[in-house]
Amino acid sequence: MSDTDGKKPLGLGGKGGQVKQSFSHGRTKSVVVEKKRKRVVVPKPGAAGSTQPSSGATPRPDPARRPAGISDAEMERRLKALAAARSREIEDAAVRAADEQAREEDRQRRRDEAEAREREEREREEALRAKAQEEARAAAEAEIRKERKDAAEAEAAKPAAPTAPEAPLSERARPASTDARKAPKRPDDDRQARAKPREDAGRRSGKLTLKDALSGDGGRQRSMAAMKRKQERARQKAMGQSQSREKVVREVQLPETIVVQELANRMAERVADVVKSLMKMGVMATMNQSIDADTAELLIEEFGHKVVRVSDSDVEQVIHQVEDAPELLQPRPPIITIMGHVDHGKTSLLDALRKTNVVSGEAGGITQHIGAYQVKTESGAVLSFLDTPGHAAFTSMRARGANVTDIVVLVVAADDSVMPQTIEAINHAKAAKVPMIVAINKCDRPAADPNKVRTGLLQHEVVVEAMSGDVQDVEVSAVTGMGLDTLLEAIALQAEILELKANPDRSAMGAVIEAQLDIGRGPVATVLVQNGTLRQGDIFVVGEQWGKVRALVNDKGERVKEAGPSVPVEVLGLNGTPEAGDVLNVVETEAQAREIADYRQQAAKDKRAAAGAATTLEQLMAKAKADKDISELPVLLKADVQGSAEAIVQALEKIGNDEVRVRVLHYGVGAITDTDVGLAEASGAPIIGFNVRANASARQSANQKGVELRYYSIIYDLVDDIKAAASGLLSAEVRENFIGYAEIRDVFKVSGVGKVAGCLVTEGVARRSAGVRLLRDNVVIHEGTLKTLKRFKDEVKEVQSGQECGMAFENYEDVRVKDVIEIFEREEIERTLS
Numbered sequence: 001m002s003d004t005d006g007k008k009p010l011g012l013g014g015k016g017g018q019v020k021q022s023f024s025h026g027r028t029k030s031v032v033v034e035k036k037r038k039r040v041v042v043p044k045p046g047a048a049g050s051t052q053p054s055s056g057a058t059p060r061p062d063p064a065r066r067p068a069g070i071s072d073a074e075m076e077r078r079l080k081a082l083a084a085a086r087s088r089e090i091e092d093a094a095v096r097a098a099d100e101q102a103r104e105e106d107r108q109r110r111r112d113e114a115e116a117r118e119r120e121e122r123e124r125e126e127a128l129r130a131k132a133q134e135e136a137r138a139a140a141e142a143e144i145r146k147e148r149k150d151a152a153e154a155e156a157a158k159p160a161a162p163t164a165p166e167a168p169l170s171e172r173a174r175p176a177s178t179d180a181r182k183a184p185k186r187p188d189d190d191r192q193a194r195a196k197p198r199e200d201a202g203r204r205s206g207k208l209t210l211k212d213a214l215s216g217d218g219g220r221q222r223s224m225a226a227m228k229r230k231q232e233r234a235r236q237k238a239m240g241q242s243q244s245r246e247k248v249v250r251e252v253q254l255p256e257t258i259v260v261q262e263l264a265n266r267m268a269e270r271v272a273d274v275v276k277s278l279m280k281m282g283v284m285a286t287m288n289q290s291i292d293a294d295t296a297e298l299l300i301e302e303f304g305h306k307v308v309r310v311s312d313s314d315v316e317q318v319i320h321q322v323e324d325a326p327e328l329l330q331p332r333p334p335i336i337t338i339m340g341h342v343d344h345g346k347t348s349l350l351d352a353l354r355k356t357n358v359v360s361g362e363a364g365g366i367t368q369h370i371g372a373y374q375v376k377t378e379s380g381a382v383l384s385f386l387d388t389p390g391h392a393a394f395t396s397m398r399a400r401g402a403n404v405t406d407i408v409v410l411v412v413a414a415d416d417s418v419m420p421q422t423i424e425a426i427n428h429a430k431a432a433k434v435p436m437i438v439a440i441n442k443c444d445r446p447a448a449d450p451n452k453v454r455t456g457l458l459q460h461e462v463v464v465e466a467m468s469g470d471v472q473d474v475e476v477s478a479v480t481g482m483g484l485d486t487l488l489e490a491i492a493l494q495a496e497i498l499e500l501k502a503n504p505d506r507s508a509m510g511a512v513i514e515a516q517l518d519i520g521r522g523p524v525a526t527v528l529v530q531n532g533t534l535r536q537g538d539i540f541v542v543g544e545q546w547g548k549v550r551a552l553v554n555d556k557g558e559r560v561k562e563a564g565p566s567v568p569v570e571v572l573g574l575n576g577t578p579e580a581g582d583v584l585n586v587v588e589t590e591a592q593a594r595e596i597a598d599y600r601q602q603a604a605k606d607k608r609a610a611a612g613a614a615t616t617l618e619q620l621m622a623k624a625k626a627d628k629d630i631s632e633l634p635v636l637l638k639a640d641v642q643g644s645a646e647a648i649v650q651a652l653e654k655i656g657n658d659e660v661r662v663r664v665l666h667y668g669v670g671a672i673t674d675t676d677v678g679l680a681e682a683s684g685a686p687i688i689g690f691n692v693r694a695n696a697s698a699r700q701s702a703n704q705k706g707v708e709l710r711y712y713s714i715i716y717d718l719v720d721d722i723k724a725a726a727s728g729l730l731s732a733e734v735r736e737n738f739i740g741y742a743e744i745r746d747v748f749k750v751s752g753v754g755k756v757a758g759c760l761v762t763e764g765v766a767r768r769s770a771g772v773r774l775l776r777d778n779v780v781i782h783e784g785t786l787k788t789l790k791r792f793k794d795e796v797k798e799v800q801s802g803q804e805c806g807m808a809f810e811n812y813e814d815v816r817v818k819d820v821i822e823i824f825e826r827e828e829i830e831r832t833l834s
Contacts (some may be wrong), residue, residue, distance in 0.1 A: 128224070136231050143238050251306045258296050261287040267305050277302055316596055319541070319585040324503040324531075332502040332565040333374075333382040334495035335404065335528065339428070340411035341419035345441040348478035349411060350387050353488070372513050372526055372568030373555045377488050383495075384528070384566045386513065404511045404528055407494050408436045409487075410462075414448035414475070418456035426460050435498070437490050438464055438473040444480050502565035507586040508534035512542060513568065515578050515642040517670030523547075523574040527563075527584050534569070534586065535562040539593050543582030544600045546593035547574035577669050580643040631660045633726045634685035636676055637667040638692050644715075645669055648690060651719050660726050672698050672709065681705045686725075690718060724832075732828040740764025740801065740823040747815055748806070753788065755813040756806045759821060766805060766823050767798045773822040774815065785810045 222230075252266045260278070264271040264287075271287045277299055278285050285291055291299075293309065300307050338346045353375050371387040386405060408429040412422055429436050438457065440450045454464050454473065463469025472490045476483035510529040518524045525542065527534070534540075538549045550573030552560045563569040571584075575597075587593050635652065639645035645667045652662045665683055666676070672687055672694035678701075680687050686708040687694070694702065694709055702709050712718040742759040750756050759766075768789040774782040790806040791799055799805040807821065 132224070132227050132231075136234075139231065139235060140238075143235065247304055249305055251308050252300050253308045253310050254293055254296055254300065255310055256293050257290045258293070259288065259290050260285055263291070263296055263299065267300060267303055269303055274299060274303075316599070319587060319596070324506065328503045328505065329501035330504060332500050333384050333567075334406045334491065334498070334500055335384045335386065335566055336407045336409055336491055337386040337388060337405035338409050338411060339388055339425035341413070341416070341421040341425075344411050344413040344416065344419075344422075345478050346411045347387055349439065349441055349476065350385055352478045352481055352484055353385070372528055374568065377492070379492070381492055381495075382566075383488075383491060384568060386528070386568075404513070404530065405432070405434055406498060406500055407491060408432075408434050409439050409491070410436055411439045411441050412453045412457075413442045414440050414450050414453055415442055415445050417449075417452050418460070423460055426457075426462060435494055436462070436471055437487070437494060438462070438471060439487055440473060440475045441478060443475045443482065444477040450475050500566075502531050504533045504564045506532040508532035508538065508540070508563075508584070509586070510534065510584045512578050512580055512582045512584060514580055515669065516640055517577050517668075519671065521572055523577040525571045525574060525578055525584075526568060527571050528568045529563050529565055531565055532586070533562050533564050534571070534584075538586045539588070539590050540571075540584050540586045541593040541596045542574070542584040543578040544597055544604060545574050545576040545578045545582075546590075546597040547571075548590070549573050577642060580641075580646060630658070632663045633660065633722070634663050634665050634683050635722065636665055636680050636683075636685055636687045638672050638676060638687065638689050639667070639669055640691040642669050644690060648688075648715060648718065651715070652722055655719070655723050655726055662722060662726055671695050674698050674701050677701045677705060677707050680707045686710055688712065688718065688722075690715075727830075727832040732830050735827045735829060736824045737827060738764070738822065738824045739770060740766050742766055742805070742807070742821040742823065744815060744817055744819045744821065745804075747817060753808055755815055756788070756790075756808045757815045757819075757821070758804065759807050760804050761799050761801050763801055764823065765798050765800055766807070766821075767825070768796070770823050770825050772807075772809070773824070774809070774812075775820040775822055776816065778820075782809065782812050782814075784812060 248268070250267060252263070260274055261271055264274045267274070275285070275287060278291070278295075281295070281298065283291065283295060297307050297309075338350055340346050350373065354373055373385045373387070375383045375385060377383065408425070410422065410425055410429070412418060426436075438453075440453050442448055443450060454467055457464065458467070462471055464471045464473035466473055472494070474483050474487045474490055476487055508529055509531045510527045512525050513528050514526040516524055523545070527542075534549065534552065536549050536552055540547060540549065549571060551571075552563055553570040553572070554560050554563070555568055560569065587596070637645060637648060637652075639648060649664050649667050652664055655662045665685055666679060669692075671692050672689055674697055676687055677694075677698050679685075680702075687702070687710070689709065689711045691713055693711065699709070701707075710721070712721075740761060741763040742761045744757045744759050746758040748756045748758060766789065768786055770786075772784060772786055773780050787808040787810045788806070789796055789799065791803065796805070809815070
């Protein structure tokens with residue numbers, strides 16, 4: 001296009017139109033400029049008539065072709081940008097071409113590898129198939145040769161028969177296949193044909209691909225085992241042998257209930273056959289349904305197997321105790337339990353023996369945990385002590401201490417004599433049938449009277465040696481140390497009489513004295529080993545929990561590798577917090593421990609469900625009605641140790657009467673968590689923390705949800721506060737106080753008011769706010785309130801005795817002359833739980 005056309009030149013990016021330009025392999029094609037309906041073709045660079053320089057150099061702007069209003073610099077900048085865009089496009093095209101070529105090569109390589117693998121697989125399968133066919137053919141030929149040999153021997157044994165003319169030499173020289181085609185079929189030929197493996201023309205060969213599987217052209221290929229079974233059947237059939245299979249009689253373990261499919265698996269029978277037999281017996285059950293043991297026993301006997309009846313409790317047979325031989329027993333330290341009333345100095349006495357100060361760390365100066373310690377006397381004897389609480393709520397702890405002990409030391413204060421928990425401790429010791437030693441403490445006080453203690457014990461059939469009995473008594477003082485050596489000698493003498501022995505070379509067995517959830521260490525149980533030796537790494541089951549001994553810590557806080565009989569240790573490594581009083585048994589494998597724990601958990605769950613369920617509809621309705629009439633105070637309890645939690649729950653359950661009771665929704669050990677707060681919010685219950693605190697998240701959640709958190713360290717305060725809260729649920733007692741009587745002398749009818757009784761107050765006083773009863777012939781016919789009380793024409797609050805007044809009843813007008821009005825006031829009195 002020349003400049004002489006009389007039209008304005010089209011510059012790059014000008015307003016005259018849109019420039020469309022494309023590149024192919026680095027060479028610029030024609031540029032089509034669209035302006036309205038005219039197409040102007042710009043020639044390629046380097047073409048005839050083009051004024052642009054060749055590629056490789058920046059094009060110089062042509063003043064003749066430069067659009068008006070664009071400077072040389074601007075034109076040069078645009079041309080440079082165009083050249084840079086061209087070069088970038090060329091480079092990108094080259095990179096794309098290289099990438100495409102690399103991808104194509106990679107695809108070709110993968111196709112070659114896949115074809116090679118498929119070819120190798122196909123060749124391997126063909127080789128295996130050919131080998132199997134060759135073996136089958138060889139076996140069939142061997143059988144045929146054997147049969148021909150037998151037939152020849154049988155023919156030789158028969159009498160000679162006329163011989164047929166011998167066949168020509170040419171006929172004898174023919175192949176056997178030709179003879180077989182022309183000769184008539186014989187029985188031997190049938191057996192030979194049956195012995196040969198049948199060739200499956202429709203058998204798939206080669207590797208099964210996804211396309212073949214979806215198209216349905218290919219079928220399942222038989223395995224080598226199936227081919228061998230087929231060859232074996234063909235061989236037995238050719239030899240005329242029977243294929244009867246011998247019945248395998250199995251011992252089938254049969255629990256209380258069993259699923260049909262599991263029963264079939266244990267008998268190694270088809271599930272369909274088992275279901276069919278059940279239907280014949282009249283039991284319609286599918287393979288996933290359970291049947292009882294009696295029905296399953298009939299099925300097992302019908303199929304010809306033996307029944308071995310087992311129960312779920314058989315899993316605990318691995319921990320049954322075995323009597324130890326006398327020569328394996330060795331002497332062990334005695335276990336002594338300190339028992340007595342609260343504040344009689346039990347812990348102080350044990351501190352004096354151990355030369356420690358445990359009592360200073362107890363809240364309120366009273367023991368609220370059960371502790372286990374070991375003391376070594378000057379003579380070298382080792383004694384294991386259990387310190388039990390004396391508060392009334394810790395009955396279960398004292399019972400546990402009496403059950404695991406060898407000797408009970410009954411501590412009685414000389415200035416306080418026999419108290420309720422002293423009597424309870426005596427009963428626990430008698431129930432456990434363990435010997436008792438009476439330690440009369442606080443003999444250093446001026447008001448001490450040991451003889452009063454001895455006399456008080458006589459009422460409970462405890463006769464001490466000072467009164468010609470068989471129970472040792474020692475006067476001691478934990479403060480001055482008086483009589484401590486004598487007490488230790490008495491304990492050693494009693495232990496020597498008992499001849500305590502145990503076998504340390506067996507699996508350990510012990511009792512859980514206390515359990516808690518420790519931050520950082522997890523569930524921790526204080527275990528008193530009673531028999532055997534507990535070692536680090538042992539797998540054990542304790543109650544509904546199980547675990548592996550991760551660490552053993554003695555009473556001094558030192559880590560030990562093992563703990564023998566009568567040694568108290570803290571055990572780490574449990575999967576949960578056990579109950580105090582549970583028995584610990586060491587088992588061989590982790591699977592046994594888990595199975596026993598699962599069985600115990602399920603048994604406890606079933607027991608709780610059975611205890612809380614009503615057996616009949618009448619009982620269910622009666623229980624619902626009784627629960628409706630009783631107000632409940634729900635609480636959540638978290639304590640530091642399991643024993644304290646149990647004791648507090650027992651104390652709280654005793655609070656209440658026929659109208660109100662305390663219900664412990666949940667109790668456990670460890671810190672208060674968000675889960676506890678959520679349960680408390682849903683139940684509208686406060687959370688009680690005994691020697692534990694809520695973590696930061698739980699505190700924030702409790703503040704947001706309005707859940708009350710209460711912390712206690714002394715059981716007295718906890719029980720008193722809960723009792724006060726439960727008393728608030730009691731309905732107030734309403735009392736009626738009669739304040740006056742009035743006699744109706746006349747009845748008036750007042751418009752807008754109704755009937756008004758003209759009365760004379762005969763006794764007491766008549767008040768406007770009081771309640772009234774209308775008596776007719778000394779029979780109450782109405783009870784309500786006054787609508788108005790007037791003296792003359794004035795409304796008054798009260799009228800004194802001997803004065804006349806006018807009364808009108810609220811919503812009642814049937815008043816007559818000589819009726820008596822009884823005036824009374826109600827008073828509400830708050831009740832408290834005793």
